[in-house]
Amino acid sequence: MSRSLKHVEIREYVRGLVEGSAPGTAAPSERDLVDRFGVARMTVRQALDALVGEGVLERFPGRGTFVAGPRRTPTGVASFTEDMARRGMVAEARTLAAEHVVAGERLARALQVVPGTPVVHWRRLRMADGRVVCLSDAYLDHGRIPGLLDALPASLYVELGARGTRPTWAEDVLTAGIATPDEATLLEVPGGAAVLRHNRRALAGEVVVEVSRTVYRGDAYTMSLQLSS
Amino acid sequence: MSRSLKHVEIREYVRGLVEGSAPGTAAPSERDLVDRFGVARMTVRQALDALVGEGVLERFPGRGTFVAGPRRTPTGVASFTEDMARRGMVAEARTLAAEHVVAGERLARALQVVPGTPVVHWRRLRMADGRVVCLSDAYLDHGRIPGLLDALPASLYVELGARGTRPTWAEDVLTAGIATPDEATLLEVPGGAAVLRHNRRALAGEVVVEVSRTVYRGDAYTMSLQLSS
DNA sequence: TAGTGGTCTAGACCACGAA
DNA sequence: TCGTGGTCTAGACCACTAA
Numbered sequence: 001m002s003r004s005l006k007h008v009e010i011r012e013y014v015r016g017l018v019e020g021s022a023p024g025t026a027a028p029s030e031r032d033l034v035d036r037f038g039v040a041r042m043t044v045r046q047a048l049d050a051l052v053g054e055g056v057l058e059r060f061p062g063r064g065t066f067v068a069g070p071r072r073t074p075t076g077v078a079s080f081t082e083d084m085a086r087r088g089m090v091a092e093a094r095t096l097a098a099e100h101v102v103a104g105e106r107l108a109r110a111l112q113v114v115p116g117t118p119v120v121h122w123r124r125l126r127m128a129d130g131r132v133v134c135l136s137d138a139y140l141d142h143g144r145i146p147g148l149l150d151a152l153p154a155s156l157y158v159e160l161g162a163r164g165t166r167p168t169w170a171e172d173v174l175t176a177g178i179a180t181p182d183e184a185t186l187l188e189v190p191g192g193a194a195v196l197r198h199n200r201r202a203l204a205g206e207v208v209v210e211v212s213r214t215v216y217r218g219d220a221y222t223m224s225l226q227l228s229s
Numbered sequence: 230m231s232r233s234l235k236h237v238e239i240r241e242y243v244r245g246l247v248e249g250s251a252p253g254t255a256a257p258s259e260r261d262l263v264d265r266f267g268v269a270r271m272t273v274r275q276a277l278d279a280l281v282g283e284g285v286l287e288r289f290p291g292r293g294t295f296v297a298g299p300r301r302t303p304t305g306v307a308s309f310t311e312d313m314a315r316r317g318m319v320a321e322a323r324t325l326a327a328e329h330v331v332a333g334e335r336l337a338r339a340l341q342v343v344p345g346t347p348v349v350h351w352r353r354l355r356m357a358d359g360r361v362v363c364l365s366d367a368y369l370d371h372g373r374i375p376g377l378l379d380a381l382p383a384s385l386y387v388e389l390g391a392r393g394t395r396p397t398w399a400e401d402v403l404t405a406g407i408a409t410p411d412e413a414t415l416l417e418v419p420g421g422a423a424v425l426r427h428n429r430r431a432l433a434g435e436v437v438v439e440v441s442r443t444v445y446r447g448d449a450y451t452m453s454l455q456l457s458s
Numbered sequence: 459t460a461g462t463g464g465t466c467t468a469g470a471c472c473a474c475g476a477a
Numbered sequence: 478t479c480g481t482g483g484t485c486t487a488g489a490c491c492a493c494t495a496a
Contacts, residue, residue: 005484029462040486042271045463053282061463062493072398074303076458169301172454176405176425176447194423194447196405218405218423225401225454229305234465258481269467274482290482291474 006039010047013037018056023069027057030065074228077170077202079157080126080136080214089128091155096135096186097123098149100142110201110211111141118142120149122156125186132188133221136214144209156210165209167202174198174223179215187217194218235268239276242266247285252298256286259294303457306399306431308386309355309365309443318357320384325415326352327378329371339430339440340370347371349378351385354415361417362450365443373438385439394438396431403427403452408444416446423447 010033018027028036033044048065051057055071084091101121108115120140126133138156140148144165153159160166179187179195187195196216202209216223239262247256257265262273277294280286284300313320330350337344349369355362367385369377374392382388389395408416408424416424425445431438445452 007484031462040488042487043485046484048463049278059463060494062461063495064462075456077456168458170454170456172456174403174425174452174454175450176423176445178421178423178447192407192421194405194407196403196425216405218407221404223403225399225403227304227306227399227401229397236465260480260482269469271468272466275465277482288482289475291480292476293481 006037007043007046007050010037010039010044011050014047014051015056018051018067021067023067025067027065027067072226072228075224075226077157077167079155080134081155082157084128084133087128092127092130093124093154094127095122095124095152097121098152100149101139103139107139107211110208111139112208113141113143120145122149122152128220131220132186132217134214134216135183135186136212138210138212140210141208144207160204160209165204165207167204167209169203171201171203172198173200176218183215187215189217189219196221196223198223235266236272236275236279239266239268239273240279243276243280244285247280247296250296252296254296256294256296301455301457304453304455306386306396308384309363310384311386313357313362316357321356321359322353322383323356324351324353324381326350327381329378330368332368336368336440339437340368341437342370342372349374351378351381357449360449361415361446363443363445364412364415365441367439367441369439370437373436389433389438394433394436396433396438398432400430400432401427402429405447412444416444418446418448425450425452427452 014027014033018025030041030044030048034041037044048057048059052059055068057065058068059065078086081091099121100118103111103113103115103117103119105115107119108117111119113119120142122138122140124136126136145160145163148159157166175197177195177197179189179191179193181191183195184191184193195218198214198216200210200212200214243256243262247254259270259273259277263270266273277286281288284297286294287297288294307315310320328350329347332340332342332344332346332348334344336348337346340348342348349371351367351369353365355365373394374389377388386395404426406424406426408418408420408422410420412424413420413422424447427443427445429439429441429443431441
């Protein structure tokens with residue numbers, strides 16, 4: 001039994017008709033859909049309203065309803081793996097540490113846990129197409145990601161997604177600086193090299209799921225951002 | 230004559246009722262509004278749909294309609310002046326150059342003009358609370374901002390807003406590097422100091438309104454970003 | 459002029475939540 | 478039980494666009 005609402009049925013019918021069509025292609029008129037489905041016009045409008053809200057269709061009074069062009073979407077919360085994939089590169093990681101540590105004052109506050117709570121610390125050297133790009137330290141509340149250290153995932157965000165806590169919101173801070181001697185060694189750059197530091201607090205809903213510090217080689221990484229309004 | 234549509238009148242009435250109310254406060258029920266305005270319920274729903282879409286109200290079936298909590302909004306397209314104001318600091322600028330130049334190949338492509346077009350170049354040293362923070366070079370299509378150089382505004386984006394072409398979309402690229410000797414002199418930092426480079430292409434709708442390169446002192450500027458989804 | 463989307467009416471039945 | 482929002486009907490008139 002796939003009992004479905006009429007406006008949902010109409011919406012999905014139109015979505016199917018329209019997907020793959022070039023922007024500007026005419027969608028069925030509201031009265032066409034009224035005849036086809038034998039419903040009231042308000043019901044058809046409810047279906048089309050949803051598609052217009054999603055950016056699938058555009059309405060032009062007096063002309064009709066048409067397939068909308070692709071919407072520009074601002075940069076979202078992405079992981080290193082996804083960031084590299086978008087550039088057509090393959091991300092790799094070498095785990096340098098995967099351990100439990102006790103959260104100090106600042107880390108505890110950032111992670112929304114009480115100081116002294118055991119926290120997962122995961123340090124990775126990250127590569128893109130085999131070249132060293134950055135060094136990242138991620139901290140996660142152990143209680144919210146049980147067993148993470150037992151089977152380290154290839155992509156943290158994908159793993160969090162599978163657990164239903166993929167970050168939907170991130171508070172990032174970016175600064176430019178000089179690599180410390182340890183960073184320079186790990187990143188394989190000379191002393192005095194420029195690095196891009198990227199600190200993140202990632203939330204899923206209202207819950208902090210990750211606090212991380214990443215140090216990028218200035219000569220091997222550029223950060224791209226699309227911002228709207 | 231302020232002939233206004235009924236759903237608009239109801240929407241603004243409810244918006245006025247609700248603004249300043251604590252999140253969770255009950256809004257009038259749909260049937261209350263039907264009685265008060267003497268309209269059909271579909272009209273009331275159209276008004277409330279708009280407020281729900283804006284994030285002003287939330288509906289809970291079986292319970293009612295309530296004032297929504299403040300929405301988290303991702304970082305938008307802001308100018309240096311606005312960026313500093315958000316931190317409670319006062320932005321200042323010292324203009325180092327304000328001139329017409331001829332667009333070369335790359336700049337012309339970025340600005341969507343034909344090579345050889347006269348373009349405005351505006352170089353400023355920027356301060357926050359009196360401290361030097363960055364050096365910025367902005368390029369604008371002279372034809373789209375006539376007279377800009379005759380009366381240099383305090384904030385470029387505010388001026389563009391007044392002309393109806395404030396950027397609504399930005400494509401930013403961030404890198405970390407070492408200050409060149411010239412940059413070091415202007416930014417008042419020693420040789421070898423780290424800088425954050427910020428290149429921007431800002432659009433209003435589909436039109437490129439600004440192409441800029443900004444060099445921030447690594448020790449005097451941190452970039453904050455909020456990202457969603 | 460014919461067709462389109464925008465607005466609006468005056469009802470109806472339903473599932474759900476709170477009392 | 479009563480009030481709420483969710484869904485739906487079968488019309489209507491309007492302004493606008495394109496032919």
